[in-house]
Amino acid sequence: AQKITQTQPGMFVQEKEAVTLDCTYDTSDPSYGLFWYKQPSSGEMIFLIYQGSYDQQNATEGRYSLNFQKARKSANLVISASQLGDSAMYFCAMRGGYGNNRLAFGKGNQVVVIP
Amino acid sequence: GAGVSQSPSNKVTEKGKDVELRCDPISGHTALYWYRQSLGQGLEFLIYFQGNSAPDKSGLPSDRFSAERTGGSVSTLTIQRTQQEDSAVYLCASSLDPSGRANIQYFGAGTRLSVL
Numbered sequence: 001a002q003k004i005t006q007t008q009p010g011m012f013v014q015e016k017e018a019v020t021l022d023c024t025y026d027t028s029d030p031s032y033g034l035f036w037y038k039q040p041s042s043g044e045m046i047f048l049i050y051q052g053s054y055d056q057q058n059a060t061e062g063r064y065s066l067n068f069q070k071a072r073k074s075a076n077l078v079i080s081a082s083q084l085g086d087s088a089m090y091f092c093a094m095r096g097g098y099g100n101n102r103l104a105f106g107k108g109n110q111v112v113v114i115p
Numbered sequence: 116g117a118g119v120s121q122s123p124s125n126k127v128t129e130k131g132k133d134v135e136l137r138c139d140p141i142s143g144h145t146a147l148y149w150y151r152q153s154l155g156q157g158l159e160f161l162i163y164f165q166g167n168s169a170p171d172k173s174g175l176p177s178d179r180f181s182a183e184r185t186g187g188s189v190s191t192l193t194i195q196r197t198q199q200e201d202s203a204v205y206l207c208a209s210s211l212d213p214s215g216r217a218n219i220q221y222f223g224a225g226t227r228l229s230v231l
Contacts, residue, residue: 033217045206045222052216091158101146101165101213102174103220105158 002027002094006106013082013113020067021077021109023092029053033095034075035103036066040088048090051075082113117141119223121207127229128197136192136226140209147190148210148220149182153203161205164190165213197230204228 003026013019025034036048051059051066059066067076079086089110093103120139128134140147149161160174164184175181179198184190194201204227208220 035219037222042224043204043227044224045208047219047221050217050219093158095218101163101210101218102148102160102171103150103158104160107157 002096002104004092004106008109010110015115018080021090023075025094029096035093036077037091038088084113087113121223121226125227133195136205138190138207144209146210146213148208150206151203199230202230
């Protein structure tokens with residue numbers, strides 16, 4: 001079974017600053033995928049970034065980057081140059097090995113960007 | 116629109132009534148998923164459909180919950196004899212190809228179910 005841990009309390013971030021959201025995971029699968037989603041107050045889950053367990057390089061998507069440390073089983077999300085629209089809940093999720101397509105989610109991190 | 120569409124967006128029902136929640140996936144996506152998001156339990160997987168294969172129902176919390184997917188497209192999640200603990204946001208997602216490397220799941224805005 002996969003387990004995702006997000007333990008940071010709610011965060012206030014100054015506009016234009018960077019923020020790092022922590023995510024640790026546990027799995028016995030050698031092959032897995034890690035995802036970050038954003039959920040604004042409207043409720044929709046928005047895909048941000050993906051990291052495969054065998055990827056050699058950290059994933060980047062625009063202002064989002066994933067600090068993947070496989071040995072430590074961590075997949076932290078870095079948001080650079082925060083914008084007011086980044087205020088949302090952020091969820092780390094994992095998909096397990098071959099044939100396992102369900103996502104296991106962490107409890108989420110609340111981020112509020114202040115001007 | 117081109118995204119995952121769910122209806123209704125909000126549903127209020129009385130305890131003991133049956134409800135049906137609908138999901139229209141992204142056109143061309145072969146896989147469809149239902150999740151439940153509640154304050155106490157976070158996001159939980161419910162059921163997964165892939166093409167014509169038998170669905171993975173392992174996340175359904177009780178036999179009051181069922182889902183079907185007609186014609187490989189639209190899906191309906193049915194909750195019979197609703198209980199107050201069923202109150203939650205029900206999220207639907209779809210993905211293009213589960214055998215793909217990333218198999219990114221794209222979510223709808225959800226149906227907020229309130230059982231009085």
